Every structure is written in C-alpha cells, then in structure tokens.
Amino acid sequence: MIWEVFRQEKTGGYHTHCGNVHAPDREMAQQYAAIQHGRRKPTNSIWVVPRDEIGEINDDEVAFGGTTDRSYRWATAYNTTGEDASEVVESEDEQADAEKRRGEA
Structure with missing residues (x-):
C-alpha cells in the first residue's frame, strides 16, 4: 500500500507534501516516514495518509473563485479616447496664464 x-x-x-512510502499498515508507514522524511530536515510533525483516502477536486468539477480583477490600479488598464477632460484643459490653461503673468512681473 502507498x-x-x-x-x-x-x-x-x-504541512507540505514531501513524498510517499510503501508499507503494509499505518504503523509501519509512520515509522518509514519518520526515517525517510523526518530526519533529514528540521521537522515538527508528519502526516501519513493512505493514497486512496486523498480526494481531488479540479477546476472541471467546481468553479473556483479565482482572483479579483484589480486592473483598475494600473493606468494601462484604462482606454483613452484622445480627448482630455474639460477640467484638465481649463486647469492647464490657468496654469499657463499664471506662468506668463509671473514672467511679466
């Protein structure tokens, strides 16, 4: 049994998967796991599970949530039409006029 x-x-x-062991029963599997996977690296605990008892769910069976779209955080996510907002144009004109007046004074 694996x-x-x-x-x-x-x-x-x-807990991260680190391998498998072949053993006839749980007690032997735990001993083999401790020897093969527990003594080479710092180890706090080990889980030993029969391969047949591990279930898998993949994206074909269930629609996982995925990631939230956060593209709004990047300027490249916005489409520009080529027209500036009127407030921006007015502000730029006001700043240009103010610079001219400072230069004349």
Missing part, C-alpha cells in the same frame, strides 16, 4: 507523507517544518507552519 502512503503519502506531509511534513511540517515549524510549529504553526503548513
């Missing part, structure tokens, strides 16, 4: 092994490096950390 047993999948997940290792946690530090307390509170995630």
Whole structure:
C-alpha cells in the first residue's frame, strides 16, 4: 500500500507534501516516514495518509473563485479616447496664464 507523507517544518507552519512510502499498515508507514522524511530536515510533525483516502477536486468539477480583477490600479488598464477632460484643459490653461503673468512681473 502507498502512503503519502506531509511534513511540517515549524510549529504553526503548513504541512507540505514531501513524498510517499510503501508499507503494509499505518504503523509501519509512520515509522518509514519518520526515517525517510523526518530526519533529514528540521521537522515538527508528519502526516501519513493512505493514497486512496486523498480526494481531488479540479477546476472541471467546481468553479473556483479565482482572483479579483484589480486592473483598475494600473493606468494601462484604462482606454483613452484622445480627448482630455474639460477640467484638465481649463486647469492647464490657468496654469499657463499664471506662468506668463509671473514672467511679466
């Protein structure tokens, strides 16, 4: 029987898959996992799970949430029509006039 092994490096950390072991029962699988996967790197705990007991859900079966579109945060996400907003044009004209008056004074 094949047993999948997940290792946690530090307390509170995630368990990550680190391999598998072949063993006839749970007790032997735990011993093999401790020897093969627990002694080479810092290890806080090990999960040993029968491969048959691991379920998988993929995106064909369920529509996962995905990521939220945050493209509005980037200027490149906006389409420009080539026309500036009237407020921008008025402001630019006012600033240009103010610069001219400063230069004349």
